[in-house]
Amino acid sequence: MEEAILRAAMEELTTNGYAAMTMERVAQRAGTNKNAIYRRWPTRAALGIAAYTQFVSTNTQVPDTGSLRGDALELLRRANSTFASPIGGILRALLAGARDDPLLLAQLQERTADAGSAPWLTILARAVARGELRPEALHPRVATVAVVLLRDEFITRGYPAVPNSVLADILDEVYLPLLRGRGTAHPPDPSG
Template sequence: MSAEITDHRKRPRRRGDALVNAILEATIEELAEHGYAALTMEGVAERAKASKASLYRRWTSRSTLVMDAVYHLLPHPSDIPDTGELRGDLLILLRQAARTLSGPAGEALRGLLGEALPYPEHAAEIRSRSQGMGRQMMAEVTRRAVARGEIPAEAAVGARLDVGQALLRNHFLFHHEPIPDGLVVEIVDTVLVPLFHTPSHEPRC
């Protein structure tokens, strides 16, 4: 039997989505194993069995690669289970967000913020890569509630869609521990459900 081939140049070439997915999954595995501070483009390339050039053609820095890898972890908004009621959907959404923050994505968030704060250009780069997935998922959940007649359409607009995830991120960043489920329930019951049942009013000039 021939020896196992380890040189990525001798393996069948992957292109397009197959290569990108392999790199993003390798990035998540590197985050889980080594953390953000120790993550390198070289380590990701080796784990993905890809060339460093293939990474740098798509991502100019470690932070942009990590951001895309984190978004790769998140479900599409249309994949969020529909429980038939706003409260149930909100609990599923925020519990999912809490689990995500407790894993490699949370490690990445702390690293990205720590790296960006002293350097405005890094912060701008991170903002430019942001896909607003949290807001999109909340928009889908509230859209369903509007369609069921649970809440008025004008209640689910603008910054209201960011409140739930923002409260979770704030707790996560200031408490080095998993987000307790009791906090998720509290945010849903005392903040989000009342908020989305209250129509928004445009500010008066």
């Protein structure tokens, strides 16, 4: 039943968007009643987030190109494609809804606390195993810098899809230098 409800919620989000999604419509699509939904998800926000996060998590395969840059570029391209798709539109609607709904914001923060770090940490762990990086690079906040910068491009610049040249800049000018710099000795602070 839960899978049917989440699938129906995702269909509703894709078809009508978060603003128009109602528990009644989701129940109708899932062939159940609103009470069955409310027992599992007390709010529309909770249901929308659950549907979105399940969809995104079941559609993530970690690339293995044999190099850190190749893997990171592939993950960025996939994220770019997702952000530019109707699924990305759902995420943007959930984020926009969070501005006026403290409950939705708290739920989004709870569900996305790791910012999707698992695939990024996987490619970094492979790079450490290949000797491309030091183990100090394995940190969730550091791992997700590239995708956070990509998300910022969508939010601040309003790109329908971020150009490949920007993806290369994110990797070559920020992400890879950051990762390679982790674990290096820092000079002592002269101010004490």
